[in-house]
Amino acid sequence: MIALGTVDRGVSDAAWKAYLDLATKLTGHAVSESKLRGEGEGVYVEKAPVSPADPLSVKEVQGFLHDVGFLPFGQRDGICGYRTTCAIRLFQEYVRTVEKDDAIGSPDGALGTKGFEAVARWQREGKKADWETGPPDPRYEHGLGLLRKIRADCEANPSGMLREVNKYSGKTDTVKVAHWDFDPKFIHLIGVRESSAATAQRLNDVFFLFIRGMVFTFFGSTDPGTVAGRAGQERGAPFLATGQHLYRFGWHKLTVADRIYQALKPKGNGVLVVRSKKDMHLSQDDIAKGVELNHSINIHWGGSGFKDSAAWSAGCQVIAGKTYLNHRNERVDMGDFAASGYGEIGFDTTTRTFRNKGAYTVLGDIVAAFSGEDNDVHYTLLTEEELKVSPGVVAMIKAAKELF
Numbered sequence: 001m002i003a004l005g006t007v008d009r010g011v012s013d014a015a016w017k018a019y020l021d022l023a024t025k026l027t028g029h030a031v032s033e034s035k036l037r038g039e040g041e042g043v044y045v046e047k048a049p050v051s052p053a054d055p056l057s058v059k060e061v062q063g064f065l066h067d068v069g070f071l072p073f074g075q076r077d078g079i080c081g082y083r084t085t086c087a088i089r090l091f092q093e094y095v096r097t098v099e100k101d102d103a104i105g106s107p108d109g110a111l112g113t114k115g116f117e118a119v120a121r122w123q124r125e126g127k128k129a130d131w132e133t134g135p136p137d138p139r140y141e142h143g144l145g146l147l148r149k150i151r152a153d154c155e156a157n158p159s160g161m162l163r164e165v166n167k168y169s170g171k172t173d174t175v176k177v178a179h180w181d182f183d184p185k186f187i188h189l190i191g192v193r194e195s196s197a198a199t200a201q202r203l204n205d206v207f208f209l210f211i212r213g214m215v216f217t218f219f220g221s222t223d224p225g226t227v228a229g230r231a232g233q234e235r236g237a238p239f240l241a242t243g244q245h246l247y248r249f250g251w252h253k254l255t256v257a258d259r260i261y262q263a264l265k266p267k268g269n270g271v272l273v274v275r276s277k278k279d280m281h282l283s284q285d286d287i288a289k290g291v292e293l294n295h296s297i298n299i300h301w302g303g304s305g306f307k308d309s310a311a312w313s314a315g316c317q318v319i320a321g322k323t324y325l326n327h328r329n330e331r332v333d334m335g336d337f338a339a340s341g342y343g344e345i346g347f348d349t350t351t352r353t354f355r356n357k358g359a360y361t362v363l364g365d366i367v368a369a370f371s372g373e374d375n376d377v378h379y380t381l382l383t384e385e386e387l388k389v390s391p392g393v394v395a396m397i398k399a400a401k402e403l404f
Helices: 013-027 058-068 082-097 113-125 138-156 160-167 284-288 359-369 391-403
Strands: 035-037 044-046 187-193 205-211 214-221 237-240 243-252 261-266 271-276 292-294 299-301 317-319 323-325 331-333 346-348 353-355 376-383
Touching: 058 082, 058 113, 082 113, 082 359, 138 187, 138 205, 138 214, 138 391, 160 243, 160 271, 160 284, 205 359, 205 391, 214 359, 214 391, 243 359, 271 284, 317 359, 323 359
Parallel strands: 187 376, 299 317
Antiparallel strands: 035 044, 187 205, 205 214, 214 317, 214 323, 237 271, 243 261, 243 376, 261 299, 271 292, 323 331, 346 353
């Protein structure tokens, strides 16, 4: 079996150390000299040699994943690290959902008997992921074009919040309107905040991931939760400012050994927020008081069994775990193995399945496996009100919610 931490025989200690240094640079999480961080609470994985019984080496698996479209930028170094593990999970998820082959099991990132059989079948049939062989999703260029139009409209007629962002003079990962960049060479995540105050804190906002000619859709919340006692809540609930922000895939809560988790986090300077001073809804008075810098507004998992963000977020962007729409705009239900809390992540001996973060795992795997030299994400948060200038975007949101 090839999984996180598996290395080919002959991989030197120096090569392993070089990978750990690279992993630290890419994720922002210092790893030990012998172990990689797993996804469950307090889980660490040691380096382990590939089994002689495995039909392929790690390097051969990496070459296969590259050639068929799941690891376009990853190194063929014989080390199954974070990016290779993500690519294995994406391959498993593709076989499970696009090919409708449930025999491969839950996408756990561990290539075992069923996984090797699928690899051999793809090699025999000369298969590739359809995004490698077909035309780009027409929604991709159309969507980015609509976003460029929205940028022009927001620059000409900025909302009160965008005017406050434009006035901010400090260093920040929040981008002024005139510099929003929708170049296809970047990974773009678009969050759409529902304008109705009656639905605040509900997991009913839409997120579109634009990447390599594909569009994936996720669901969650862009609003802060209401958990009592959260640090900073006494100053008002922090709402991430609308606009574009620079994020990178990394690790959160690095100071809490058993609660470190993966998340998209601000690239380095922090992002701008507006605080609701009286309740959980932003007023024009709140916005008029200006924006402030915040380093902890992440984009993270929101479990599978929750309908609101109260238990999951003090201001972060939350991705629900149970359902997503794939690059074919097909609804994918991950409820059979999406964990509802961190304590459930890992192999479930009762159901004989591997539980992970469901749809959020898919988002994270796509970002990690399809990233180039860096793993930056341009995250643009807009409200439904701001998007009304573009009927095409409104139609995409409406269609996504109907499928959800």
